[in-house]
Amino acid sequence: xxxxxxxxxxxxxxxxxxxxxxxxxxxxxxxxxxxxxxxxxxxxxxxxxxxxxxxxxxxxxxxxxxxxxxxxxxxxxxxxxxxxxxxxxxxxxxxxxxxxxxxxxxxxxxxxxxxxxxxxxxxxxxxxxxxxxxxxxxxxxxxxxxxxxxxxxxxxxxxxxxxxxxxxxxxxxxxxxxxxxxxxxxxxxxxxxxxx
Ligand SMILES: C[S@@+](CC[C@H](N)C(=O)[O-])C[C@H]1O[C@@H](n2cnc3c(N)ncnc32)[C@H](O)[C@@H]1O
Numbered sequence: 001x002x003x004x005x006x007x008x009x010x011x012x013x014x015x016x017x018x019x020x021x022x023x024x025x026x027x028x029x030x031x032x033x034x035x036x037x038x039x040x041x042x043x044x045x046x047x048x049x050x051x052x053x054x055x056x057x058x059x060x061x062x063x064x065x066x067x068x069x070x071x072x073x074x075x076x077x078x079x080x081x082x083x084x085x086x087x088x089x090x091x092x093x094x095x096x097x098x099x100x101x102x103x104x105x106x107x108x109x110x111x112x113x114x115x116x117x118x119x120x121x122x123x124x125x126x127x128x129x130x131x132x133x134x135x136x137x138x139x140x141x142x143x144x145x146x147x148x149x150x151x152x153x154x155x156x157x158x159x160x161x162x163x164x165x166x167x168x169x170x171x172x173x174x175x176x177x178x179x180x181x182x183x184x185x186x187x188x189x190x191x192x193x194x195x196x
Contacts, residue, residue: 006064006065006067018046024050027054027103028054032132034101036056036057036102037101039104041062041106041107041112042062042081042105043064045072049071051103057080058082059081059084060081061094089117091120094128098127099129102129104129104135104136106137107137122165122168131195135191137191139154140185140187141187142183144183146183151181171190172188172189174187174188175188
């Protein structure tokens, strides 16, 4: 799996790079403002680096060695963000103490993984967040088989994903047409860990 993503990052094609203004606004509006963040499938690290500039202590995880190397090369402070080459399909990738984070980013990352793995990861995210902590999540959903093959093969629909969210409140859900992909809806969520 890492090799596939290494090839993507070596090819220089990563339309998700950068930090869209809308995402910046959403993160700046979170109340209470989290201090720590975990960026799942952080890619070349742009979101992690931006969060660190905003004062967060950040950990970014990605399965691609190439992406992690590119992310580390952009960093001026080795202690923040911390970038780790880890495979999220392995439970050990999320081996952090409970309540370590106030914010988890899962932007077009966990949606690639099998349904049972996604369910396990969301259960784990719940315990890694402080009560009241946030998840910002995005995923794609193919509307029919005119969408690119890799989207039609995504293993979990948004409806099935939402069944995995016991313990979270859906604070915001925005569905829009994907800018880059035909016949594909883009789902954006802000989730908040319920108290307790
Ligand atoms: C579409 S990119 C999104 C990158 C980043 N979240 C962003 O929005 O800029 C998906 C990322 O998920 C990572 N990824 C895919 N499967 C993974 C896994 N099993 N463990 C960790 N990262 C994974 C890929 O290497 C890639 O960087």
